[in-house]
Amino acid sequence: MQNHKFNSLYLTQKRCFLQEVNTIEVLIHFHQKVAFFKSTVEKRITSPLMESTTIEKIVEVDKHIGCAVSGLMADSRTMIDRARVECQNHWFVYNESMSVESCAQAVSNLAIQFGDSDDDGAAMSRPFGVAILFAGIDEKGPQLYHMDPSGTFVEFDAKAIGSGSEGAQQSLQEMYHRSMTLSEATTAALTILKQVMEEKLNSSNVEVMTMTPDKLFHMFTKEQVEEALKLVAVPEQSKAAQQDAMFSFQHVTALEFEELAEPHESQFVEETADEEDNYEDIACKPFSSGAHVFLKKGVAL
Amino acid sequence: MSILSYNGSAMVAMKGKNCVAIATDKRFGIQAQTVSMDFPKVFQMGPHLFIGLPGLATDTQTVMEKLRFRKNLYELKENRTIAPKVFSSLVSNMLYEKRFGPFFVEPVIAGLDSKTGEPYVCNMDLIGCPNEPEDFVVGGTASAQLYGMCEALWEPDLGPEDLFETISQALINAFDRDAISGWGATVYIIEKDKITTKELKTRMD
Numbered sequence: 001m002q003n004h005k006f007n008s009l010y011l012t013q014k015r016c017f018l019q020e021v022n023t024i025e026v027l028i029h030f031h032q033k034v035a036f037f038k039s040t041v042e043k044r045i046t047s048p049l050m051e052s053t054t055i056e057k058i059v060e061v062d063k064h065i066g067c068a069v070s071g072l073m074a075d076s077r078t079m080i081d082r083a084r085v086e087c088q089n090h091w092f093v094y095n096e097s098m099s100v101e102s103c104a105q106a107v108s109n110l111a112i113q114f115g116d117s118d119d120d121g122a123a124m125s126r127p128f129g130v131a132i133l134f135a136g137i138d139e140k141g142p143q144l145y146h147m148d149p150s151g152t153f154v155e156f157d158a159k160a161i162g163s164g165s166e167g168a169q170q171s172l173q174e175m176y177h178r179s180m181t182l183s184e185a186t187t188a189a190l191t192i193l194k195q196v197m198e199e200k201l202n203s204s205n206v207e208v209m210t211m212t213p214d215k216l217f218h219m220f221t222k223e224q225v226e227e228a229l230k231l232v233a234v235p236e237q238s239k240a241a242q243q244d245a246m247f248s249f250q251h252v253t254a255l256e257f258e259e260l261a262e263p264h265e266s267q268f269v270e271e272t273a274d275e276e277d278n279y280e281d282i283a284c285k286p287f288s289s290g291a292h293v294f295l296k297k298g299v300a301l
Numbered sequence: 302m303s304i305l306s307y308n309g310s311a312m313v314a315m316k317g318k319n320c321v322a323i324a325t326d327k328r329f330g331i332q333a334q335t336v337s338m339d340f341p342k343v344f345q346m347g348p349h350l351f352i353g354l355p356g357l358a359t360d361t362q363t364v365m366e367k368l369r370f371r372k373n374l375y376e377l378k379e380n381r382t383i384a385p386k387v388f389s390s391l392v393s394n395m396l397y398e399k400r401f402g403p404f405f406v407e408p409v410i411a412g413l414d415s416k417t418g419e420p421y422v423c424n425m426d427l428i429g430c431p432n433e434p435e436d437f438v439v440g441g442t443a444s445a446q447l448y449g450m451c452e453a454l455w456e457p458d459l460g461p462e463d464l465f466e467t468i469s470q471a472l473i474n475a476f477d478r479d480a481i482s483g484w485g486a487t488v489y490i491i492e493k494d495k496i497t498t499k500e501l502k503t504r505m506d
Contacts, residue, residue, distance in 0.1 A: 099379060
């Protein structure tokens with residue numbers, strides 16, 4: 001009985017988080033035997049007045065471990081802080097770099113401490129509404145771990161998280177192969193990101209990070225991002241159609257969700273998009289519908 | 302009376318060619334009186350890792366248990382055996398935690414790295430300052446005598462048999478010049494594929 005209550009409480013809270021996911025983003029990591037990572041993140045810029053550099057989606061946990069986060073940003077700071085402290089503590093006691101798995105384990109231990117009060121009474125009321133991708137290099141080589149709000153972490157070769165991640169994950173499965181080079185991975189990741197993103201990719205709404213054995217954690221500068229974006233293939237569609245495609249979210253149902261990967265399909269064009277007056281209203285709507293669709297699919301699973 | 306010379310001990314560890322050796326006396330005494338002649342002061346912490354704990358006997362036993370605890374937890378969490386260098390850092394950290402009320406032991410560590418097979422020796426003071434030289438380390442009340450003997454007898458790249466001879470002579474002649482250590486000796490020779498334990502016949506006084 002107790003368990004049942006607990007489970008339903010967890011599900012309700014999880015649903016709330018998905019609704020609150022205020023960013024449409026795709027985080028992509030590649031894990032390759034040549035030992036490097038690429039991580040690309042979309043930052044949803046809701047206003048031209050917003051200072052985009054303050055939105056930090058990819059963070060450094062240690063010189064050899066980096067994280068990309070998706071979900072409630074406030075919650076993510078607590079978890080990242082725990083990861084950083086654990087890494088430094090490990091270094092202090094053992095004089096060696098913490099392994100990526102141990103770091104993920106440490107954060108997982110924090111994530112799981114929610115629910116009804118334990119024997120010692122100290123428990124959080126709700127789980128952390130964050131999914132994290134840990135990318136790092138240790139003795140075992142490069143590793144990528146995905147962690148969800150329950151604290152479960154699994155190793156992946158390539159992963160996409162955030163809204164639009166189902167489509168991105170599909171594309172990843174098609175595009176990814178172990179013998180990719182760094183530049184191939186960069187281009188592939190940005191291409192997939194472009195496919196699921198609403199806005200046009202530019203250097204101020206994308207973050208890119210690489211993790212290599214020589215340079216370890218390295219965040220791309222604005223110039224490097226622009227360089228990488230140049231190599232991304234330009235899709236063959238008119239600019240007008242692209243704009244219309246952004247508002248197509250409104251009419252997407254759960255079934256059509258898979259096709260979000262190619263939003264430029266003309267059948268999704270909303271008639272009212274042509275009217276200048278409704279521009280503002282429509283701009284606000286896609287997010288809520290998008291999230292709703294995401295939920296539907298999630299619950300159906 | 303110094304606390305570190307309440308019980309008395311003599312310990313030495315040496316590097317050889319792809320091997321290390323660690324040797325200890327076996328006396329347990331309370332100041333002038335000898336109580337036991339088979340008191341263990343060197344403990345195995347891993348397949349190729351040994352630690353000797355000369356100093357106050359009660360701390361020898363407690364520190365050994367505490368280290369075993371910490372090492373086991375590390376190995377369970379990390380899912381791999383602990384490397385000698387990392388173990389050294391662990392010991393150092395544990396001792397420094399008690400900076401203003403320390404354990405009265407001055408550890409001597411000897412091991413082979415599990416991956417590379419490289420020899421490793423280390424000793425530290427009672428608050429965890431490590432010393433990782435290329436040749437040998439000593440500890441206990443007979444440390445001054447041991448330094449002299451090792452400096453004279455040690456040479457680089459000794460094979461297991463030669464290393465055994467060298468370390469035995471260094472230990473015995475050193476603790477024979479110290480009243481509160483001796484009464485038997487044990488030598489451990491650690492090689493990549495085997496560990497040899499030898500009990501030495503010494504002056505029982």
